[in-house]
């Protein structure tokens with residue numbers, strides 16, 4: 240079985256860092272499972288997540304137990320380690336490869352990506368699935384390639400929605416099913432490629448809308464700035480100002496997740512040659528803020544799709560992007576500035592209209 244990075248669905252793939260763990264894509268795993276020597280699957284998620292979804296036939300050892308239970312993992316077969324999104328799997332695969340297993344890889348994108356791309360009979364986590372007490376839900380919009388997020392505290396039943404689209408029913412359905420109160424709607428920046436849903440969601444839920452203090456928005460809103468925090472139940476989002484794609488861009492963090500909007504996309508970053516963007520500011524935001532997070536930090540952007548470098552991937556980690564992202568591997572600030580200013584397609588025809596509408600309501 241090949242665990243070559245060329246199997247990744249990534250048009251701008253670069254070699255992984257030396258000594259980094261081998262990765263296998265969902266499609267690569269599907270092919271390997273059909274092959275003559277199918278790999279052993281090792282699920283390293285917490286036991287509470289096992290009933291939500293699993294790959295058939297997998298061995299289950301929660302990551303914290305792996306050091307003392309590693310004897311259960313066969314050494315004479317290829318082992319593919321998996322979790323929900325791929326980050327714990329990378330840590331598990333790293334542990335095994337440092338301790339004598341020679342054929343080991345982590346499932347990039349996790350069971351979430353596997354179920355979307357390869358096998359829809361493997362269920363995705365339902366709304367309300369808990370990540371160590373934090374509820375986290377990703378809402379992909381297939382027609383536009385946009386991603387919105389709900390994060391919530393299940394004890395206090397309070398949630399925040401980030402970057403909602405104009406079609407708000409899926410968010411209302413989830414909130415209704417969970418019986419939760421929406422306490423904040425946050426826009427990471429003024430979007431130019433889709434009509435935002437903050438006002439529609441505010442009208443239905445009464446939750447306040449939060450945007451950067453640098454936003455020229457004229458609708459009623461509250462301001463966030465560097466160091467602001469936004470509480471929901473006993474959790475809180477922390478705010479970083481990450482200008483570059485737009486001047487009003489924010490990156491939001493909760494626990495080990497960051498919502499990077501269009502500052503850091505998967506495989507690339509948001510363009511700076513439209514509107515009030517600045518490649519110099521984006522360089523500083525990426526290097527002085529985003530890349531300061533530990534490698535295992537999970538990255539959740541505002542977009543997916545071929546226009547944003549990765550057709551199938553909806554989440555990543557700081558470490559993976561640090562090693563492979565085209566914008567982050569230019570080699571120098573000068574090369575990055577050239578990359579951000581040359582070779583981009585013309586300005587979309589509806590750019591100004593969408594920005595205007597998103598700022599007015």
Ligand SMILES: [Fe+2]
Nearest residue numbers: 430431501509
């Ligand atoms: Fe954007």
